[in-house]
Amino acid sequence: MTGRTSNACAACKYQRRKCKPECQLSQYFPSHQPSVFKNVHKLFGVKNVLSILKNIQNPNQKDDAMTSIIYEANMRKMFPVRGCCHLIDAYSAEVKLLEEELRAVRSQIEFYRNQPYNQHPTPPSTSSLWFDSQAMTPPSTYLQSYQTDGLQGAGIVQNHEDVHPTPDFIDDNSNQFYI
Template identity: 45%
Template sequence: MTIPSSSGQSSSTWAHACAACKHQRRKCKSDCPLARYFPADQPDRFVNAYRHFGVSNILRIIRGVRPEDRDAAMNSIMMESNIRARDPVGGCYGIICKLELQLRDLYDELYDVKRELALYHAQEQSMLNPNADDAALDKEGY
């Protein structure tokens, strides 16, 4: 972010330090790797990530991925740290377990609905073709 001077030209001075630099009480340089992901007006995003990962680990993760994958890596870091802040015990694993339980319940419900639908379909067929049962009995010799 640049501040326009009175002459209309912009200087390369940053108006606000990013949340990471502000938290660490250091000057935010124009090439700060965290400024893009932790704007000054959203300090909670940084605090959660800082508590869960630490600055050095966040920087190591960012440097360890390809430049085109850095946004996805940072989204993952922020999502995991925000979830951990909301649920310190279960975190992401707790959410995964809850979703698996919901999925199991939905599969059970789908099975019950399909079974009931098959029952209604069989009843409909017997009502449309009432002699089919008699013909089947005649074939078997009963």
């Protein structure tokens, strides 16, 4: 082999072939990331990945599809049994808890809106939240009892910046964000 193989993408290096300029996988598997290609190859196979790329007409969708494939393969490497499903389940549970929290807060807002302006209303009991005219278990015990893979719900109002930081800057060209 010639010195040209050092510039080969990770896919071509793995398959021990010359990386041609029209190689469809070179933009997704740079030569310095062979483990990423190995994960994708193990889970999907080269033929299936090329078939997926062939069936997608829009280049932006190809990039999104490959990002998804690479993510799933890397998560499957980290979590062989469920892949990224455990994260999806944890985030779905978190969304459900946040929806319940939002309903409770909206109920409290509605309670205060319905009070006359000159009256000082007695707020709902602090030991329970008012949700659809029924008392709900207080979040301090209900939400703190929820825990899945390190994600933990906490009181009625939770600072989600700790779990999901808001990006300070988003680079539209590379679809990356900086915190």
